[in-house]
Amino acid sequence: MTAAIITQAADAQKPKSRRFTKLMRNGAGAVGLCIVLLIVLLGVLSFFGLMPYDPLAQDASARMQAPSAAHWLGTDQFGRDQLSRVAAGIVNSLMVAVVATVISAVVGIGLGVLAGYLRGVFDVIVGAVSNVLFAFPSLLLALTLASVLARNWFTVSIAVAVVFVPIFIRVARGPVLALREVEYVNAAKATGMGPLAIVWRHILPNISNIVIVQLTLSLSWAVLTEASLSYLGLGTPPPAPSLGSMVLESQTLVTIAPWLLVGPGIALVLLIIGLNLLGDGLSDVLDVTREDR
Amino acid sequence: MLRKLFESPVLRRILAAIGTLIGVAVLVFIMLRALPGDQIQAAYGTEAAALSPEQRTALEAYYGIDQPLFVQFFSWAGQLLTGNLGISTRGQETVANMTMQSLPVTFQLALLAIIIALVIGVGFGVLAAAAKGKFRDWLGQSISLLGLGVPTFLLGAAILTIAAQLLGFNPNGLPYAHPWENPLLNFNQMIIPAAVLGFSVAAPILRTTRASFLEVSELDFVRTARAKGISVKRVRWNHILRNASLPIVTMTGMQFGFLLGGAVVIEQIFSLPGLGRQVLLAINQKDFAVVQSTVLIIALLFVLVNLATDLLYRRIDPRVRAE
Numbered sequence: 001m002t003a004a005i006i007t008q009a010a011d012a013q014k015p016k017s018r019r020f021t022k023l024m025r026n027g028a029g030a031v032g033l034c035i036v037l038l039i040v041l042l043g044v045l046s047f048f049g050l051m052p053y054d055p056l057a058q059d060a061s062a063r064m065q066a067p068s069a070a071h072w073l074g075t076d077q078f079g080r081d082q083l084s085r086v087a088a089g090i091v092n093s094l095m096v097a098v099v100a101t102v103i104s105a106v107v108g109i110g111l112g113v114l115a116g117y118l119r120g121v122f123d124v125i126v127g128a129v130s131n132v133l134f135a136f137p138s139l140l141l142a143l144t145l146a147s148v149l150a151r152n153w154f155t156v157s158i159a160v161a162v163v164f165v166p167i168f169i170r171v172a173r174g175p176v177l178a179l180r181e182v183e184y185v186n187a188a189k190a191t192g193m194g195p196l197a198i199v200w201r202h203i204l205p206n207i208s209n210i211v212i213v214q215l216t217l218s219l220s221w222a223v224l225t226e227a228s229l230s231y232l233g234l235g236t237p238p239p240a241p242s243l244g245s246m247v248l249e250s251q252t253l254v255t256i257a258p259w260l261l262v263g264p265g266i267a268l269v270l271l272i273i274g275l276n277l278l279g280d281g282l283s284d285v286l287d288v289t290r291e292d293r
Numbered sequence: 294m295l296r297k298l299f300e301s302p303v304l305r306r307i308l309a310a311i312g313t314l315i316g317v318a319v320l321v322f323i324m325l326r327a328l329p330g331d332q333i334q335a336a337y338g339t340e341a342a343a344l345s346p347e348q349r350t351a352l353e354a355y356y357g358i359d360q361p362l363f364v365q366f367f368s369w370a371g372q373l374l375t376g377n378l379g380i381s382t383r384g385q386e387t388v389a390n391m392t393m394q395s396l397p398v399t400f401q402l403a404l405l406a407i408i409i410a411l412v413i414g415v416g417f418g419v420l421a422a423a424a425k426g427k428f429r430d431w432l433g434q435s436i437s438l439l440g441l442g443v444p445t446f447l448l449g450a451a452i453l454t455i456a457a458q459l460l461g462f463n464p465n466g467l468p469y470a471h472p473w474e475n476p477l478l479n480f481n482q483m484i485i486p487a488a489v490l491g492f493s494v495a496a497p498i499l500r501t502t503r504a505s506f507l508e509v510s511e512l513d514f515v516r517t518a519r520a521k522g523i524s525v526k527r528v529r530w531n532h533i534l535r536n537a538s539l540p541i542v543t544m545t546g547m548q549f550g551f552l553l554g555g556a557v558v559i560e561q562i563f564s565l566p567g568l569g570r571q572v573l574l575a576i577n578q579k580d581f582a583v584v585q586s587t588v589l590i591i592a593l594l595f596v597l598v599n600l601a602t603d604l605l606y607r608r609i610d611p612r613v614r615a616e
Contacts, residue, residue, distance in 0.1 A: 131309070132316035135592045137554030140572065144324055144588055147576040224444055228558055231446045232573060244446070251450050255458040265447050273442035 022285045029281015035274030039267065043094050046087035053081035055088035055241050064257050074259035076249075086263045089243040092236055093271065096153055097222035100160035105215060107161075108168020113199055113207070115169070116176030126173075130166035138163045142225050146234040153236045160225050164218050171214045175207050209286040213279055220275035227268055243268045303604060310600045317592045318373070322366050325585045373589070379582035381575070388586040391571060396590075399560070399567035401472065402487055403552035409491025410498055411545060415534075417495075418502025423529055425507065433499060440496030449489045449562040456485065465563045486563040490556060494548045501544040505537040512536075539610055546602025553598065554591035 023029040045051055053071075059079035067074045073082035115126035133141070145159035179185060179202075188198050229235040230244025238245065243264045250260035283289065344352070353359040360368070372379070378388035413436070421433025457463035464481035472479040509515070510533050518528045557569030564570075568591055575583035 128312065128316060131313045132320055135313050135317045135596050136588075137551050137591065137595060139557055140554045140569075140588060140591055143557065143572070143576065144321075144584065147584070148324055220441075227444055228446055231444075232558065232561065234576070244444075247447055247450060251454055254454045261451065261454075265451070268444060268447060269442050272444070273438055276438060276441050 019285055023281055026281040026284050028277045029285060032274050032277025032279070032281055035270050036278055039090055039271050039274065040094070042087045042267075043090040046084065047091050051081075051084040051087050053084040055080060055084040056239055057081075064253075066257075067259050073263040074257065076257070076260055077253060082259065082263045085241040085246065086243070086267045089241040089246055089264060090267055090271065092153065092240055092242045093223050093226055093268075096157045096160060096226045096236065097219050099154070099157040100222045100226070101164065101215060101218045103157065103161040104164035104218065105168050105211070108165040109172045109204075109207075109211060111165075112169035112172030113176050113203060116173040117180050117195060117199055117203065123173075126169060130169045133162065133166040136163075138221075139225060139228055142229060143232065143234060146229055151234070151237050153240070156226060156229060156235055159229070160222050163225065164222065167218065168211075168214065171210055172207055175210060176203055179203050179206055210288045213283045213286060213288045216275055216279035216282055220272045220279065223268070223271055223275065303607065306600060306603055310596050313596055314593060317596070318370060318589060319366070321585055321589050321592070322369060325581050326362065326365060369585075373586075378586040378590075381580050381583045388583050391583065392568070392587065392590055395566055395568050395571045398469070398565055399553055399556055399569065402483060402490070402556055402560070402565060402567060403549060405483055405487035406490035406494060406552055406556075407545065407549045409488055410494040410548065413491065413495035414498025415502050415541065418499040419506055419529060419534060421499070422503045422506035422510070433503065437496040437499040440493050440499070443493070445489055445493045446558045446562060448492070449486065449559050452485055452489065453562060465565070469564070469566050482563070482565065486556075486559045486565060490552060490559050494552060497548060498541065498544055501540050502537070505540045506533055509533050509537040539606060542609065543602055543606055546598055546605070550595040550598035550602075553594045 023033065046055070057080060059075070061079065063075060063079040064077055065071055065075045065079075067082075071081050071083065073086060075081055076085070111126050111129075115123040136144075142159045142163050145162055146156055149155035149159060185198060185202050188202055193201075226235055227242075227244035227247075230242040231248050233245070233248070235244055236242045246264035247261060247268075250257070250264070254261050350359070376389065378392065380387050381391065417433040417436055421430040424430050453463075453465070457466065464478055465485075467478065467482075470478040470482060514536075515528060515533060518532050519525070523532070554569065556567060557573055559565075560567040560570040561573055568587060572584055572587045572591070575581075575587065
């Protein structure tokens, strides 16, 4: 029995490097990963203050300049460098998206796994809660929550996270229902392992593939939701640059300064498409059917 | 007899939907009442600070917020059941009246959008699946990727500014026109927002169509149909698509429900006075009665559309009906 668990564990360890090779051979996955890495790199540079300009520094002598060698994406009406602002906006988008996804994944997977494993009353309650959360169109729920919470980047993350909790519940609960009947789980039960230990050692490793795919897709939806909230004026408050509010601000100036819309727009589209492609690639490589919303 | 009725899956689904709606009402209430945020502060703004303690107590009694939350919830729920959705503290209009005005706008927009989405999604989905791995497949997949990746607010804002500022076409700059008063202007105001929404919603429909079509086309009856001499086109659109339609129906229903409440951004950009804009305006004006009831109505519509989709699914799939 112990031998069986050890083989199981060894199986889970082995193909990791091969998986990466497979992902790089998968067209969508490789392109997606490259795009995401490129954008993350821009974000990291901005985070450590390595961009050529301060995203908030105004320069009256360089207002509304078209893209040039000095300002690759041009400048806005306050003379702020658009590329530095886009990079700072990426940091903000990613920060909200990552925190929101992590919170919703931890809560959602926790609830989903326990509901699927324990069944009974707990399962019914978790099912009811996720049905209620699913009954709201996602942006509307995030919008309402964001409107009542004090506004800062963390509360925006919470508002976005709540929307994705039921998705993780559903993704985790399904496979657990099948897994709890599997022989090695029964064997572990027979040896007197507690439910939490069984979930940790035997159930979670087996749903890791589906979770990895779901994490990638949720990141892309979280970026989209955060941007939509910012566009509606309910995201991270100014002056912190956010891709969504930059699109909103650019609208009135777009005929004289189209680069103001193009920069944040392209960054946003690339980030979402990159994450989607990566999700597609991962679901091919890890052999998981992706769940659309 | 009664017991048999309770075993009916249709009734069970309806009961579950009612249960969900009760949960929705509780959640909406908790979000807007129990979380910090003061109705008096919202209604009187900075003047709230000048209120004497007696005035404040009187106002709290007037709004009913001196009662325990439990009592507040049931009095709100009781009002809802009698059709009283509350009154806008700003507009001095009943939420029921406001909704009668805004719901048809959102409904028309969602309907137009879903038609556009079905044409794009099913059309390109079938073409992509029928030519798996070829150029048309690549084209279909690219369309769905763009639909997923380009946020509606970005596409909407870009098209609106290009049309308005470069081409001088801006019907949405005019006040909203009712379809029965000025159908042409109404169509002009609706078509771009509907197309933007339709394009983004087409992506999941396209993906579902492609996957379902590929699955069905592997089945034996398809080969038999071809062997009988039925043309490729006919097999594709009549035989395979019909059998692949179930997941497409479900996905379309889900997306339609989503559009009824998810059109906030597009309604805002194109100044369409729909449900989404009603919520957003109320949020910005801190008109909580309106936010609370409108969000509830949207969730109700969403649940009803999903229930209808589910029941429709049972009607058209003999396998589910037999269970």
